[in-house]
Amino acid sequence: MKPFMDADFMLSNEVAKKLYHEYAENMPIYDYHCHISPRMIFENYKFANIGELMLGGDHYKWRVMLSNGVEEKYIRGDADWFDKWKAFAASLKYCIGNPMYHWTHLELRRVFGITDILSEETAEDIWNRANALLAKDEYRCRGLIEKFNVKVICTTDDPVDDLEYQIKMAKETGNSFKVFPAWRPDKVINIDRGGFVDYMNKLSRVSGIQCLNLENMMKALVSRFEYFHANGSRLADHALDTVPYAVPSMHVASEAFRKAMSGAVLTEAEVESYKTYILVELAKLYKSHGWVQQYHIGAMRNCNPTMFEKYGPDVGFDSIDDTCIAENLAKLLAEQEARHNLPKTILYCLNPKDNYVIGTMLGNFQGEGIPGKIQFGSGWWFCDQKYGMRDQMESLAALGLLGRFVGMLTDSRSFISYPRHEYFRRILCNLIGEWVENGEYPEDYKVLGELVQGICYNNAANYFEMKVD
Secondary structure, three states: OOOOOOOOOOOOOHHHHHHHHHHHOOOOEEEOOOOOOHHHHHOOOOOOOHHHHHHOOOHHHHHHHHHOOOOHHHOOOOOOHHHHHHHHHHHHOOOOOOHHHHHHHHHHHHHHOOOOOOOOOOHHHHHHHHHHHHOOHHHOHHHHHHHOOEEEEEOOEOOOOOOHHHHHHHOOOOOOOEEEOOEOOHHHHOOOOOOHHHHHHHHHHHHOOOOOOHHHHHHHHHHHHHHHHHOOOOEEEEEEOOOOOOOOOHHHHHHHHHHHHHOOOOOHHHHHHHHHHHHHHHHHHHHHHOOEEEEEEOEEOOOOHHHHHHHOOOOOOOEEOOOOOHHHHHHHHHHHHHOOOOOEEEEEEOOHHHHHHHHHHHHHOOEOOEOOOEEEOOOOHHHOOHHHHHHHHHHHHHHOOHHHOOOOOOOOOOOOOOHHHHHHHHHHHHHHHHHHHOOOOOOOHHHHHHHHHHHHHHHHHHHOOOOOO
16 A cells, blocks of 8 residues: 555556656746735735635635535634634545645645644644744745746736736846736626626726727727736636627627616627627737637636625635537637637636537647647646546547647645646656556657656746746
8 A cells, every 4th residue: 555645646657657756846837827916926925824824715625614514704704713724624534535635735745844644633733833934934925936946927917907016026136936917807808797887997097098988998908908918918818607609790799888888788699799709809919919818618606696795706606517618619719710810729628528629629720830729728626636637638638739738727826736736747647657558658758758848837838928037
């Protein structure tokens, strides 16, 4: 029996061990999509304790605690951090088969060097030992980033954001990593959701262009896009919970915008046409400026209205949607391609049923001499675990080019989620090792090492127009 989480954790064959330890383990991290705070990075935030560091903002851990019957005051409520930490520690033993068990112990080992198993019995001792380290300057935000050899971080930013902290960090010298903004214009696109008029008023104020009609709104949006581009952004992200498509019409989109601003109810056809029009116009901007667009597809958000009313979004009450995506996604990408405006694109699906949809969709729109122009994004959110990541990579390998894959990202609000890259790399090396051991690919370490290091870091560094040096 293998010991728990030893040096060869999740590496079940000799080829996998060689690939991981000699090629993957020490590669840098290119974290091209996350939700960490640029302000906290700039200010080099000092965490008060391991409870704040591990549990603050981590909805994955909150779901575990809630499922274990922990009271809300110890999850999102006002209990002190030590009591929250103890409640999480008491819940962890039930996570057998859940990636949370692995993630938590990887975090303890890689951040603090603590190899003890977290439980009710060890919670206080681990609390004290970790907090003693957190008191040191090297355990502030920047030290944590440097500990994991992170070279690039792309934050997630709204078009109305001022990018204050990314701009300040860009002026600094001597940092071992760079922080770039990434553009997420969901509030512009979601014309059918509450707060649209208020958001347009914000966009008007920030851009200095009154968004009285669609034409002016697009001018305001382009102005903000150019501001993001001037400040280093080369990456856009869209949360397409369902993929919209209707024949894009400026006339229909203009009328939809007018109605939304007046408070009128839109038809489904008007909503779809407006969203398609905006996505096609944005793709044109992305293409002309050398950007990458990301489509995150298939989330069912805010499923518990009571908890949404109490806590707002992104706190652990979302799920996987099962809407069909293939036809609309094909039409949306074809619309961009027909206008010669399809940029480099990463497609993520939250529902594993769509793995083969995405895997086959890629091949329809590759080209322009760009290796892996259209990417299948890494196992995302609920699929960010051993089975989900493996399924995604096997689907990509069977239907496309795994060797051109841009690899893992944290998609996290936590400053200690970087061990998830290690988790991914171990799964990757084990999968490839199985193929080699089974005689399905040659045992040529020059080629295998190049493939593994490409997926770990080099492919992303070549794919995105955001350079470390």
